[in-house]
Amino acid sequence: MEAGFRELKTQGSREVHESLVLDKAGNRIPVEIRSFAVYDGSRFLRTFSIVRDIREVKNLQNQLIHSSRLAAIGEISACIAHDITNPLAVIKLYLDLLQTQLQDLAAHDPAGAAGLDDSVNNLAKSAGKIEKLCLHLREFSRSRETTMEAVDLRGVINDALFMVSNKLDRGGVAVTKQFPEDLPLVRGNASQLEQVFMNLFSNACDAMQGRTPSLLSINLVPVFGGNRADGGGVEVRVTDNGSGMPATVRDQMFLPFFTTKPKGEGTGLGLTISRNIIRRHGGEIRGESEEGKGTVFHVTLPPWTPQAGPE
Numbered sequence: 365m366e367a368g369f370r371e372l373k374t375q376g377s378r379e380v381h382e383s384l385v386l387d388k389a390g391n392r393i394p395v396e397i398r399s400f401a402v403y404d405g406s407r408f409l410r411t412f413s414i415v416r417d418i419r420e421v422k423n424l425q426n427q428l429i430h431s432s433r434l435a436a437i438g439e440i441s442a443c444i445a446h447d448i449t450n451p452l453a454v455i456k457l458y459l460d461l462l463q464t465q466l467q468d469l470a471a472h473d474p475a476g477a478a479g480l481d482d483s484v485n486n487l488a489k490s491a492g493k494i495e496k497l498c499l500h501l502r503e504f505s506r507s508r509e510t511t512m513e514a515v516d517l518r519g520v521i522n523d524a525l526f527m528v529s530n531k532l533d534r535g536g537v538a539v540t541k542q543f544p545e546d547l548p549l550v551r552g553n554a555s556q557l558e559q560v561f562m563n564l565f566s567n568a569c570d571a572m573q574g575r576t577p578s579l580l581s582i583n584l585v586p587v588f589g590g591n592r593a594d595g596g597g598v599e600v601r602v603t604d605n606g607s608g609m610p611a612t613v614r615d616q617m618f619l620p621f622f623t624t625k626p627k628g629e630g631t632g633l634g635l636t637i638s639r640n641i642i643r644r645h646g647g648e649i650r651g652e653s654e655e656g657k658g659t660v661f662h663v664t665l666p667p668w669t670p671q672a673g674p675e
């Protein structure tokens with residue numbers, strides 16, 4: 365401050381500069397300060413400053429940086445997925461070869477072949493998983509168009525679970541699914557819906573960190589008769605026994621960039637994007653939660669009606 369005043373007295377004004385001030389509660393507020401010196405003739409009288417609260421500007425700047433970084437990450441992962449595909453094809457080719465060679469070996473040394481067979485099968489399984497992940501990542505980043513088709517939510521949810529399976533495994537999450545046999549199809553875009561459920565599962569997993577047991581349950585329920593005429597469709601309920609949300613969080617959870625997670629972990633965009641997607645589908649998403657009591661998200665989607673046809 366003293367250095368600033370000295371400069372001000374000698375030069376008459378100072379460059380606009382940014383600083384932090386504390387509010388009553390002790391929060392740091394970013395401000396922009398413009399200062400001028402007031403003279404009586406050549407005698408310095410006092411200083412005059414305009415202090416502007418620039419919280420909003422700062423927030424917007426940070427959000428912009430964050431979202432462009434996210435977009436970059438999306439593009440990079442699609443590229444990486446693409447680059448992995450070629451060497452992976454070679455690995456799979458040799459695995460096939462190994463498998464045929466093992467069949468030959470089995471004729472001479474059945475015990476030895478059986479031991480190797482297990483290892484090779486495990487390798488093939490993992491390679492298959494990598495392939496599926498890459499395929500998904502590429503589709504995911506490519507799918508900007510929103511063509512609506514008849515979608516079986518069971519497949520969408522299984523794919524979404526597959527995409528976050530590593531995270532769920534690491535968190536020791538037990539997943540239960542209740543899928544009825546005769547579920548109506550919904551009208552939707554599978555890869556966008558997958559994005560919604562991936563986010564819900566991933567949020568649930570975050571909220572259940574450190575909880576034993578961590579329970580995630582997914583229920584699919586036809587609403588009414590499951591046809592459009594009676595206002596029905598399919599409801600997906602995603603229930604976790606995690607931390608739950610206090611009212612302040614619950615009220616803000618759908619706001620863009622609202623997150624309670626540490627920097628670098630949460631983007632605060634998951635639920636915002638999810639709600640946009642669900643609304644574009646003509647559906648609804650809402651969350652019920654109480655602090656310490658876990659959370660249930662309800663996603664309702666309109667049914668597929670053949671006469672409406674694909675878009």
Ligand SMILES: Nc1ncnc2c1ncn2[C@@H]1O[C@H](COP(=O)(O)OP(=O)(O)O)[C@@H](O)[C@H]1O
Nearest residue numbers: 567568571617623624630631632633634635659
């Ligand atoms: N299942 C859940 N349990 C508890 N809190 C949740 C749950 N889902 C979302 N939230 C809260 O809503 C916030 C916003 O979620 P989201 O938009 O997905 O952004 P992010 O996951 O990046 O924080 C989270 O930071 C969290 O506080």
Ligand SMILES: [Mg+2]
Nearest residue numbers: 563567634635
């Ligand atoms: Mg999220």
